[in-house]
Amino acid sequence: MSGMIERLPGWPTLPDLFGWVEGGFPAAHTVPGTHGIRIEEQLTDEAYVLRAELPGIDPAKDVEITVTDGVLTLRAERTEETEDKHRTEFRYGTFTRSVRLPSGAKGEEATAEYGDGVLTIKVPVPEKKEGTTTIPVRHG
Template identity: 75%
Template sequence: MIELLHGRPTLPDLFGWVEAGHPGTHGVPGLHAIRVEEHLTDEAYVLRAELPGLDPARDVEITVEGGLLTLRAERAAELTEKHRTEFRYGTFARCVRLPAGAKGDKATAVYQDGVLTITVPVPRAKSGTTTIPVRHG
Protein backbone atom coordinates (compact mmCIF):
# COMPACT_ATOMS: atom_id res chain seq x y z
CA MET A 1 0.00 0.00 0.00
CA ILE A 2 1.33 3.47 -0.87
CA GLU A 3 1.31 5.87 2.05
CA LEU A 4 0.46 9.48 1.37
CA LEU A 5 2.11 12.52 2.90
CA HIS A 6 0.15 15.70 2.17
CA GLY A 7 -1.69 13.85 -0.60
CA ARG A 8 1.50 12.64 -2.32
CA PRO A 9 3.09 9.18 -2.31
CA THR A 10 6.25 8.94 -0.20
CA LEU A 11 9.29 8.04 -2.29
CA PRO A 12 10.36 4.79 -0.57
CA ASP A 13 6.83 3.42 -0.83
CA LEU A 14 6.51 4.59 -4.43
CA PHE A 15 9.80 2.86 -5.38
CA GLY A 16 8.65 -0.31 -3.60
CA TRP A 17 5.43 -0.25 -5.61
CA VAL A 18 7.31 0.23 -8.89
CA GLU A 19 9.74 -2.61 -8.11
CA ALA A 20 6.88 -4.92 -7.12
CA GLY A 21 5.16 -4.39 -10.46
CA HIS A 22 1.89 -2.88 -11.52
CA PRO A 23 -1.24 -3.69 -9.53
CA GLY A 24 -2.94 -6.81 -10.81
CA THR A 25 0.28 -8.48 -11.98
CA HIS A 26 1.54 -11.49 -10.12
CA GLY A 27 5.14 -12.38 -9.49
CA VAL A 28 6.68 -15.56 -8.24
CA PRO A 29 6.41 -15.73 -4.43
CA GLY A 30 9.79 -15.29 -2.74
CA LEU A 31 11.41 -14.02 -5.94
CA HIS A 32 12.56 -10.39 -6.05
CA ALA A 33 13.63 -8.27 -9.02
CA ILE A 34 17.20 -7.12 -9.53
CA ARG A 35 17.73 -3.45 -10.35
CA VAL A 36 19.53 -3.17 -13.67
CA GLU A 37 20.55 -0.69 -16.29
CA GLU A 38 21.32 -1.74 -19.83
CA HIS A 39 22.65 -0.18 -22.99
CA LEU A 40 23.82 -1.18 -26.45
CA THR A 41 27.09 0.11 -27.86
CA ASP A 42 28.39 -0.34 -31.40
CA GLU A 43 30.08 -3.59 -30.33
CA ALA A 44 28.32 -4.97 -27.24
CA TYR A 45 25.23 -5.23 -25.08
CA VAL A 46 26.06 -4.18 -21.51
CA LEU A 47 23.93 -4.96 -18.46
CA ARG A 48 24.83 -3.57 -15.02
CA ALA A 49 23.07 -5.10 -12.01
CA GLU A 50 22.97 -3.80 -8.45
CA LEU A 51 23.96 -6.76 -6.21
CA PRO A 52 25.65 -5.41 -3.07
CA GLY A 53 26.94 -7.73 -0.38
CA LEU A 54 27.06 -10.90 -2.47
CA ASP A 55 29.87 -13.32 -3.19
CA PRO A 56 29.62 -13.57 -6.99
CA ALA A 57 31.42 -16.93 -7.14
CA ARG A 58 28.93 -18.50 -4.70
CA ASP A 59 25.71 -16.47 -4.89
CA VAL A 60 25.33 -15.48 -8.58
CA GLU A 61 24.37 -17.55 -11.63
CA ILE A 62 24.29 -16.18 -15.19
CA THR A 63 22.92 -18.24 -18.08
CA VAL A 64 22.19 -17.57 -21.74
CA GLU A 65 19.73 -19.76 -23.61
CA GLY A 66 17.60 -19.11 -26.66
CA GLY A 67 18.55 -15.43 -26.84
CA LEU A 68 17.63 -14.82 -23.18
CA LEU A 69 20.12 -13.79 -20.52
CA THR A 70 19.04 -14.88 -17.05
CA LEU A 71 20.66 -13.52 -13.91
CA ARG A 72 19.87 -15.20 -10.58
CA ALA A 73 21.30 -14.34 -7.18
CA GLU A 74 20.65 -15.61 -3.68
CA ARG A 75 21.32 -13.63 -0.53
CA ALA A 76 21.60 -15.06 2.96
CA ALA A 77 23.12 -12.60 5.43
CA GLU A 78 22.79 -12.25 9.18
CA LEU A 79 24.08 -9.39 11.31
CA THR A 80 24.36 -9.96 15.05
CA GLU A 81 24.99 -7.06 17.39
CA LYS A 82 24.88 -6.79 21.16
CA HIS A 83 21.10 -6.58 21.61
CA ARG A 84 19.69 -7.36 18.19
CA THR A 85 19.95 -9.63 15.20
CA GLU A 86 19.03 -8.70 11.66
CA PHE A 87 18.87 -10.97 8.65
CA ARG A 88 18.30 -10.46 4.94
CA TYR A 89 17.65 -13.29 2.55
CA GLY A 90 15.92 -13.99 -0.70
CA THR A 91 16.27 -15.10 -4.29
CA PHE A 92 16.58 -12.44 -6.94
CA ALA A 93 16.21 -12.88 -10.69
CA ARG A 94 16.13 -10.90 -13.89
CA CYS A 95 15.70 -12.12 -17.46
CA VAL A 96 16.37 -9.95 -20.52
CA ARG A 97 16.19 -10.61 -24.25
CA LEU A 98 19.53 -10.15 -25.98
CA PRO A 99 19.72 -8.17 -29.23
CA ALA A 100 19.77 -10.07 -32.52
CA GLY A 101 23.21 -11.48 -33.29
CA ALA A 102 24.45 -11.31 -29.68
CA LYS A 103 27.18 -13.84 -28.92
CA GLY A 104 26.00 -15.19 -25.54
CA ASP A 105 28.75 -17.81 -25.50
CA LYS A 106 31.34 -14.97 -25.53
CA ALA A 107 29.79 -13.01 -22.64
CA THR A 108 31.95 -11.79 -19.75
CA ALA A 109 31.02 -10.73 -16.23
CA VAL A 110 32.86 -8.54 -13.71
CA TYR A 111 31.75 -7.85 -10.12
CA GLN A 112 33.10 -4.69 -8.45
CA ASP A 113 31.83 -2.53 -5.59
CA GLY A 114 28.46 -4.33 -5.46
CA VAL A 115 27.76 -3.94 -9.18
CA LEU A 116 27.83 -6.84 -11.63
CA THR A 117 28.62 -5.84 -15.23
CA ILE A 118 27.81 -8.35 -17.96
CA THR A 119 29.10 -7.64 -21.46
CA VAL A 120 27.83 -9.60 -24.46
CA PRO A 121 29.51 -9.02 -27.83
CA VAL A 122 27.17 -8.00 -30.65
CA PRO A 123 28.97 -7.93 -34.01
CA ARG A 124 28.15 -5.03 -36.27
CA ALA A 125 25.63 -5.90 -38.91
CA LYS A 126 27.23 -6.21 -42.30
CA SER A 127 26.04 -3.96 -45.05
CA GLY A 128 23.54 -5.53 -47.46
CA THR A 129 25.69 -4.43 -50.39
CA THR A 130 28.49 -6.58 -51.75
CA THR A 131 31.03 -5.28 -54.25
CA ILE A 132 32.15 -7.83 -56.83
CA PRO A 133 35.54 -7.20 -58.41
CA VAL A 134 35.71 -7.57 -62.20
CA ARG A 135 38.68 -9.45 -63.57
CA HIS A 136 40.16 -8.62 -66.94
CA GLY A 137 39.95 -11.70 -69.12
Protein backbone atom coordinates in the same frame (compact mmCIF):
# COMPACT_ATOMS: atom_id res chain seq x y z
CA MET B 1 -9.23 20.28 -1.07
CA SER B 2 -7.22 23.44 -1.88
CA GLY B 3 -5.06 21.95 -4.65
CA MET B 4 -4.18 18.70 -2.88
CA ILE B 5 -4.70 15.39 -4.59
CA GLU B 6 -6.28 12.74 -2.44
CA ARG B 7 -4.84 9.24 -2.80
CA LEU B 8 -7.29 6.36 -2.83
CA PRO B 9 -6.44 3.48 -0.47
CA GLY B 10 -4.54 0.74 -2.25
CA TRP B 11 -3.47 2.96 -5.15
CA PRO B 12 0.27 3.55 -5.67
CA THR B 13 1.79 6.93 -4.94
CA LEU B 14 3.50 8.92 -7.68
CA PRO B 15 7.03 7.80 -6.59
CA ASP B 16 5.79 4.18 -6.73
CA LEU B 17 4.67 4.72 -10.32
CA PHE B 18 8.05 6.22 -11.25
CA GLY B 19 9.72 3.15 -9.72
CA TRP B 20 7.55 0.92 -11.92
CA VAL B 21 8.53 2.85 -15.03
CA GLU B 22 12.22 2.67 -14.09
CA GLY B 23 12.27 -0.99 -13.07
CA GLY B 24 9.35 -2.38 -15.04
CA PHE B 25 6.01 -3.39 -13.59
CA PRO B 26 6.32 -5.55 -10.48
CA ALA B 27 7.13 -9.18 -11.26
CA ALA B 28 7.34 -8.46 -15.01
CA HIS B 29 10.90 -9.77 -15.21
CA THR B 30 11.12 -11.92 -12.10
CA VAL B 31 10.20 -15.40 -10.97
CA PRO B 32 7.36 -15.63 -8.41
CA GLY B 33 8.72 -15.70 -4.85
CA THR B 34 11.87 -13.78 -5.75
CA HIS B 35 12.89 -10.12 -5.72
CA GLY B 36 13.85 -7.99 -8.72
CA ILE B 37 17.32 -6.63 -9.46
CA ARG B 38 17.87 -3.01 -10.45
CA ILE B 39 19.76 -2.86 -13.74
CA GLU B 40 21.15 -0.49 -16.36
CA GLU B 41 21.43 -1.58 -19.98
CA GLN B 42 23.56 -0.14 -22.78
CA LEU B 43 24.16 -1.21 -26.37
CA THR B 44 27.52 -0.08 -27.73
CA ASP B 45 28.97 -0.61 -31.19
CA GLU B 46 30.47 -3.95 -30.13
CA ALA B 47 28.59 -5.22 -27.07
CA TYR B 48 25.44 -5.29 -24.98
CA VAL B 49 26.35 -4.21 -21.44
CA LEU B 50 24.18 -4.93 -18.40
CA ARG B 51 25.07 -3.51 -14.97
CA ALA B 52 23.21 -4.89 -11.94
CA GLU B 53 23.17 -3.62 -8.35
CA LEU B 54 24.08 -6.58 -6.14
CA PRO B 55 25.69 -5.29 -2.94
CA GLY B 56 26.64 -7.70 -0.18
CA ILE B 57 27.01 -10.89 -2.20
CA ASP B 58 29.88 -13.24 -2.97
CA PRO B 59 29.85 -13.43 -6.78
CA ALA B 60 31.81 -16.69 -6.85
CA LYS B 61 29.11 -18.65 -5.02
CA ASP B 62 25.96 -16.48 -4.90
CA VAL B 63 25.49 -15.54 -8.59
CA GLU B 64 24.29 -17.60 -11.56
CA ILE B 65 24.12 -16.16 -15.09
CA THR B 66 22.53 -18.17 -17.90
CA VAL B 67 21.60 -17.52 -21.53
CA THR B 68 18.81 -19.59 -23.08
CA ASP B 69 17.20 -18.88 -26.46
CA GLY B 70 18.41 -15.27 -26.50
CA VAL B 71 17.31 -14.47 -22.94
CA LEU B 72 19.92 -13.64 -20.30
CA THR B 73 18.84 -14.56 -16.77
CA LEU B 74 20.67 -13.29 -13.70
CA ARG B 75 20.01 -15.00 -10.38
CA ALA B 76 21.61 -14.05 -7.07
CA GLU B 77 21.10 -15.16 -3.48
CA ARG B 78 22.00 -13.07 -0.47
CA THR B 79 22.29 -14.13 3.15
CA GLU B 80 23.46 -11.60 5.69
CA GLU B 81 23.62 -11.83 9.47
CA THR B 82 23.81 -8.77 11.71
CA GLU B 83 24.62 -9.22 15.40
CA ASP B 84 23.84 -6.70 18.11
CA LYS B 85 24.28 -6.94 21.88
CA HIS B 86 20.72 -8.09 22.33
CA ARG B 87 19.67 -9.66 19.05
CA THR B 88 20.71 -11.27 15.76
CA GLU B 89 19.04 -10.39 12.47
CA PHE B 90 19.15 -12.29 9.17
CA ARG B 91 18.42 -10.65 5.82
CA TYR B 92 18.23 -12.96 2.86
CA GLY B 93 16.49 -13.47 -0.42
CA THR B 94 16.71 -14.69 -3.97
CA PHE B 95 16.91 -12.05 -6.69
CA THR B 96 16.30 -12.63 -10.40
CA ARG B 97 16.11 -10.59 -13.58
CA SER B 98 15.72 -11.71 -17.20
CA VAL B 99 16.35 -9.60 -20.30
CA ARG B 100 16.08 -10.37 -24.01
CA LEU B 101 19.43 -9.96 -25.73
CA PRO B 102 19.68 -7.93 -28.94
CA SER B 103 19.52 -9.77 -32.25
CA GLY B 104 22.84 -11.39 -33.10
CA ALA B 105 24.23 -11.23 -29.53
CA LYS B 106 26.73 -14.00 -28.75
CA GLY B 107 25.56 -15.14 -25.33
CA GLU B 108 28.06 -18.00 -25.25
CA GLU B 109 30.89 -15.41 -25.30
CA ALA B 110 29.55 -13.25 -22.44
CA THR B 111 31.89 -12.09 -19.67
CA ALA B 112 31.06 -10.92 -16.14
CA GLU B 113 32.93 -8.83 -13.56
CA TYR B 114 31.96 -7.83 -10.02
CA GLY B 115 33.23 -4.80 -8.12
CA ASP B 116 31.91 -2.28 -5.59
CA GLY B 117 28.53 -4.03 -5.38
CA VAL B 118 27.90 -3.90 -9.13
CA LEU B 119 27.92 -6.87 -11.51
CA THR B 120 28.79 -5.96 -15.11
CA ILE B 121 27.94 -8.43 -17.88
CA LYS B 122 29.19 -7.84 -21.44
CA VAL B 123 27.77 -9.79 -24.37
CA PRO B 124 29.45 -9.35 -27.78
CA VAL B 125 27.15 -8.16 -30.55
CA PRO B 126 28.79 -8.44 -33.98
CA GLU B 127 28.54 -5.45 -36.23
CA LYS B 128 25.72 -5.83 -38.70
CA LYS B 129 26.84 -5.84 -42.30
CA GLU B 130 25.11 -3.13 -44.27
CA GLY B 131 24.71 -3.10 -48.01
CA THR B 132 23.72 -5.57 -50.67
CA THR B 133 24.51 -9.24 -50.67
CA THR B 134 24.55 -11.13 -53.96
CA ILE B 135 23.28 -14.69 -53.80
CA PRO B 136 24.49 -16.96 -56.57
CA VAL B 137 21.96 -19.18 -58.31
CA ARG B 138 23.03 -22.74 -59.06
CA HIS B 139 21.83 -24.60 -62.09
CA GLY B 140 20.87 -28.15 -61.46
